[in-house]
Amino acid sequence: MPILTVDQVMHAYVTNQSAVLALDHLSLNVERGEFLSFLGPSGCGKTTLLSIIAGLIEPTKGRVLIEGKEIYTMRQTIGYMLQHDYLFPWKTIKQNVTLGLKLTGKYSEKTEKQTLALLHQIGLRDVDDRYPNELSGGMRQRAALVRTLATDPKILLLDEPFSALDYQTKLKLEDLVWETLKQYRKTALLVTHDIGEAIAMSDRIVLFTARPGKIQKIVTVPDSLKACTPFQARQHPDFPPLFQMIWKELENIEQT
């Protein structure tokens, strides 16, 4: 059974001014341990889809199942990192990253230690007792990533998690996240605007049409690239042709 099923989901944003269709009959199956990337023009509904999968907004039509069950019973299996970091400015970094543990009742000395270890591993040392406004954008994004990983969710939803990072840190973090997820066979959905990142990290890449978002095409990444770490994949001879292919598809989407 797929770990995640998106079944004929439609979503319209209704305001006093108008009703706007954001997602149109979208269906998708994701297997356990799979890594999917979402690529598509800005405003096509990627964030909307993640919010629906996370159970934050209810789809106007259709349903989302996790291991065959309705999402609201399965909240704890999902970790969602929002598009901006939304660290709580009045909490220290340590309080921020352990927030999920406290709210889900998973807080213990052991889990706190693990979380802080992860924070250090990801390159944030000596910031435990600092406040978010003392950190750079990239540091904040990493802290937000740790906050999401801390509760050990089975499915990770990542909305442009590496967008505020410099290129080097980004490549290093890609490898770190990829290895962690593979090691624990986590399922992940990643929204990105970086084609290279999508190829380097994913098993499948979902291309969206412009609004209302529909699936234009699902590209399966060849096994040769899947076996490599993201950093190696970027050097692999199979990488450039796939990049070209996706580039052309996205051009087509923008023209239609």
Added chain:
Amino acid sequence: MNKHEWLQRIYDQHLSHEKREKRIVRLFQIMIMVLFFSLWEIASRFRWIDPLLFSSPSSVWHLLITKLRDHTLLAHTTVTLTETVLGFIVGTIIGVCFATMLWWFPRVSKIVDPYLVILNAMPKVALGPILIVALGPNMTSIVAMGAIISIIITTIVVYTSFKEVDANYIKVLQTFGATKRQWFIEAILPASFPTIISTLKVNVGLSWVGVIVGEFLVSKQGLGYMIIYGFQVFNFTLVLLSLLMIALLSSIMYQLVSWLEKKLVKGA
């Protein structure tokens, strides 16, 4: 000279500059005060102003000593201070509770909205006589005056800040399955602390107004009573002494709130 020493030097320069600036400001502040009191004293001595009406610093000082000796000043001050602090605390707490309720039940807030506007526009001190009749001419009705004057405005301001908290913080909490109570404790309330503190600062002033007017009306004891009494027996030295006491105490209360602000508002 190496880089480290150089950095140390510009840092020291910065510090001494700040220090000097602070000293200059302080100097002028003290000068204004000294000038004000000396001018007042001189004007009164030379009869540029009527000493019966405007008194003089020296007579206020003598009265202060007398009143301290016979313990009446301390008694009146304690009464007024207690009433004000109580009115201030009660008003703020009830106001924040109302705001919480409105946040919790959005429909209630839509329904009561026009009534809040009316209540806010109403001059609360006009309710004084009614309060005194209802609660009796005693401390309770004066505390009620001190409280009622700040409740509605606290409710409105704090509720507005609750509503303006970025919904994405709630989203973060929701992804961890937080309850509505946890939304309030983890995001809404701490995000609104700066607003709550600034209403506290306003409420300090408002409670003094409520309490002094209450004491005018009840006319039994307190600094407000001293003012009214001094006015009736044409003893303006007494009136001015009370005013100076009020100025002193209310600025101490204000300082306490500022201190609380530093403690509560983190990471801003």
